[in-house]
Amino acid sequence: MTTETIIANTKQMIDDLKTVCANFGLGNASSEYKIITEIFLYKFLNDKFLYEVQQAEESLKDSDNVEQALNDMSEDDYEMLMMLLPPATAKLKKEHFISYLFNHKNDDKFNELFDSTLWDISNTNLDVFSVSTGSGDKIRLFDEHLSQNVTESNRRSDFCKAMIDKLVTFSFADAFSQKYDFFATIFEYLIKDYNKDFGKYAEYYTPHSIASIIARIMVPEGTQNVTVYDPAAGSGTLVLALAHEIGESNCTIYTQDISQKSNEFLRLNLILNNLVHSLGHVVHGDTLLSPQHLNRQKNGLMKFDYIVSNPPFNVDFSDNRDTLAGDIYKERFWAGVPNVPNKKKDSMAIYQMFLQHIIFSMKESGGKAAVVVPTGFLTAGTGIPKKIRERIVKERMLRGVVSMPSNIFATTGTNVSVVFLDNTKKYEQAILMDASKLGTKVKIDGKNQRTVLSPEEIEDIIHTFNNFESKDDFSVVVDYEKIEQKKCSFSAGQYFEVKIEYVELTQEEFKAKMDGYAEKLTELFAEGNALQAEIIEQLKKVKYE
Structure with a gap:
C-alpha cells in the first residue's frame, strides 16, 4: 500500500469520526477536539499493540486473527508476552481490544463499558503515558466519562457504537513503517479544525515547513544524547521537527505550556512519533511564574542543549506583571518586564519574557536556541528588546536571523523572524537573511491567506544560512563590531550594500x-x-480696511 493511500485512508477515518460527532450534536462543540483525539489515540494504541505483539512473538507473525490468538492464550503466557513488548507500547488487557467492544456493542449500557475501557487503559498505563501538572498531578490518557459529552443520555450508547463501527473498518498496520513526515501530515490534518486557539501561552500553530527549516539549521550534523526544550510548546511541531532531525532515540524532549488543550495535542504528537519516553517531561503549567524543569540538584533551573520556541507575542499578563518583576525573578528576567498599558492590556509583549527565559535556560557552553519573534524586535531602538539584543551581541551568542515572508502563519499577519542563538562562541560573525520576498500566497481552507515556501526556496534558505553565504539583497555576513555600530540592529536590510550603477x-x-x-x-x-x-x-x- 502506498503512502498516499495510507494517508487518504487515515484522513477518511478522521472525517468519519467527525461525522459521528456532528450526527450526535457535537460538531464544533468545545468537547469535540477531545473526543476525536482520544478515540483516534485509542485506535492507534490498539493497532500498535497488535503490531508489536506480532513482532515479539514468532507464532503470531503470520496469524490471520491476532486478537483471537491472543484471546486463546493462557493468562500466564499473555503476561509473559507483555514483558517482551517495547516500553513505548501501551499494555492492553484482552477486554481492552476494539474487537472486544465491537462484539459487545449491543449490550445494555454499552457506553458505560466503552468509558470504563478507556479509563482502565489510562490507569493500566499511568506511569508511562501520563503527563503532569505543575503541582505533580497525573493527567491520564483518556477522560473517565467520554460518552457523557453527549447530552441526551439515551443516545450515548448509540454514539459509542457508531464510533466503534468506524474504528473497525480501518487499520494502522501499514502506517507503522512510515516516518516522521507521514505522521506530521496526519497530525496536522487531525487538529486542523481545533488549532485556532491554543490558549494563553501557545498562540500560533507553527507550519511544518517552518519547523523543518529551523531544525535543519540548528542541527546541520548529527548529535546524540541531548535535551530539547520548548517553554511554550503548543502542539509540539517545533520540538518534534527538531527531534526528528536529531533522531528520536538520541534526544529527550522537555516542554511546558499553560494550555491544557495544547498539552493534550502534544502528548498525541509524541506518541505518534515514538517519543513516549519524553511524556514524563511534558508539564501543564505556567512557564514564566513556575518553570518545572529543575537541575539534578533541584536548586535551580535545568539548562538545555537545544531550545526551540514560537511563543505568543502579545498577551495580557497584567495580573502577574508585578510578581514577575520581583526580586526572585530578576536573575531570569534581567532585561526587565513590560509595563501594563493603560489601554489594550492584551498588547503586552510577553514574547520578551519568553526570550529572556530561553536565554537563561541555554547551557552555558554549547547551548543552542531558535526563537520566533515579531520582526519589529530586530530594530526596536529602546527598551527591553534593545537590552536583549545588546546582551546577545555582547556575549557573542548571535548565529543569525531569518526574516520570514508576511503571512507565513495563516493565523496572524504579524511579520515574523527567527533568531538563532549559539553559546559555543565559535562564530565570529552572524548571518542576517531577508527572506521576506520569497513564497507564494495561497488560501488556507478558503479563508486565511498564507505564504507558502517552495521546496527550492526552503533549500536556498537552509543552504545559504548554514554556509554563511552573502547574496545580494538576500543575506549578509557581518561581524559583531559592525552590529554594535548599528545599535545592535538584527535587520539584514541595514547591512546590504547600496549599489550605484555606472554607465559609460x-x-x-x-x-x-x-x-x-x-x-x-x-x-x-x-x-x-x-x-x-x-x-x-x-x-x-x-x-x-
Missing part, C-alpha cells in the same frame, strides 16, 4: 545630457521668477 558615456553623450539638464534648469528658474513676480504683484493689491 561618450563625450558627445555627456555634453548632450549636460545641455539637457541646463535647459531644464533654465525653464524651472524662469517659472520660479514669474511666480515670484506674480506673488509680489498680488501683495501690492492687499489693502487695509
Whole structure:
C-alpha cells in the first residue's frame, strides 16, 4: 500500500469520526477536539499493540486473527508476552481490544463499558503515558466519562457504537513503517479544525515547513544524547521537527505550556512519533511564574542543549506583571518586564519574557536556541528588546536571523523572524537573511491567506544560512563590531550594500545630457521668477480696511 493511500485512508477515518460527532450534536462543540483525539489515540494504541505483539512473538507473525490468538492464550503466557513488548507500547488487557467492544456493542449500557475501557487503559498505563501538572498531578490518557459529552443520555450508547463501527473498518498496520513526515501530515490534518486557539501561552500553530527549516539549521550534523526544550510548546511541531532531525532515540524532549488543550495535542504528537519516553517531561503549567524543569540538584533551573520556541507575542499578563518583576525573578528576567498599558492590556509583549527565559535556560557552553519573534524586535531602538539584543551581541551568542515572508502563519499577519542563538562562541560573525520576498500566497481552507515556501526556496534558505553565504539583497555576513555600530540592529536590510550603477558615456553623450539638464534648469528658474513676480504683484493689491 502506498503512502498516499495510507494517508487518504487515515484522513477518511478522521472525517468519519467527525461525522459521528456532528450526527450526535457535537460538531464544533468545545468537547469535540477531545473526543476525536482520544478515540483516534485509542485506535492507534490498539493497532500498535497488535503490531508489536506480532513482532515479539514468532507464532503470531503470520496469524490471520491476532486478537483471537491472543484471546486463546493462557493468562500466564499473555503476561509473559507483555514483558517482551517495547516500553513505548501501551499494555492492553484482552477486554481492552476494539474487537472486544465491537462484539459487545449491543449490550445494555454499552457506553458505560466503552468509558470504563478507556479509563482502565489510562490507569493500566499511568506511569508511562501520563503527563503532569505543575503541582505533580497525573493527567491520564483518556477522560473517565467520554460518552457523557453527549447530552441526551439515551443516545450515548448509540454514539459509542457508531464510533466503534468506524474504528473497525480501518487499520494502522501499514502506517507503522512510515516516518516522521507521514505522521506530521496526519497530525496536522487531525487538529486542523481545533488549532485556532491554543490558549494563553501557545498562540500560533507553527507550519511544518517552518519547523523543518529551523531544525535543519540548528542541527546541520548529527548529535546524540541531548535535551530539547520548548517553554511554550503548543502542539509540539517545533520540538518534534527538531527531534526528528536529531533522531528520536538520541534526544529527550522537555516542554511546558499553560494550555491544557495544547498539552493534550502534544502528548498525541509524541506518541505518534515514538517519543513516549519524553511524556514524563511534558508539564501543564505556567512557564514564566513556575518553570518545572529543575537541575539534578533541584536548586535551580535545568539548562538545555537545544531550545526551540514560537511563543505568543502579545498577551495580557497584567495580573502577574508585578510578581514577575520581583526580586526572585530578576536573575531570569534581567532585561526587565513590560509595563501594563493603560489601554489594550492584551498588547503586552510577553514574547520578551519568553526570550529572556530561553536565554537563561541555554547551557552555558554549547547551548543552542531558535526563537520566533515579531520582526519589529530586530530594530526596536529602546527598551527591553534593545537590552536583549545588546546582551546577545555582547556575549557573542548571535548565529543569525531569518526574516520570514508576511503571512507565513495563516493565523496572524504579524511579520515574523527567527533568531538563532549559539553559546559555543565559535562564530565570529552572524548571518542576517531577508527572506521576506520569497513564497507564494495561497488560501488556507478558503479563508486565511498564507505564504507558502517552495521546496527550492526552503533549500536556498537552509543552504545559504548554514554556509554563511552573502547574496545580494538576500543575506549578509557581518561581524559583531559592525552590529554594535548599528545599535545592535538584527535587520539584514541595514547591512546590504547600496549599489550605484555606472554607465559609460561618450563625450558627445555627456555634453548632450549636460545641455539637457541646463535647459531644464533654465525653464524651472524662469517659472520660479514669474511666480515670484506674480506673488509680489498680488501683495501690492492687499489693502487695509
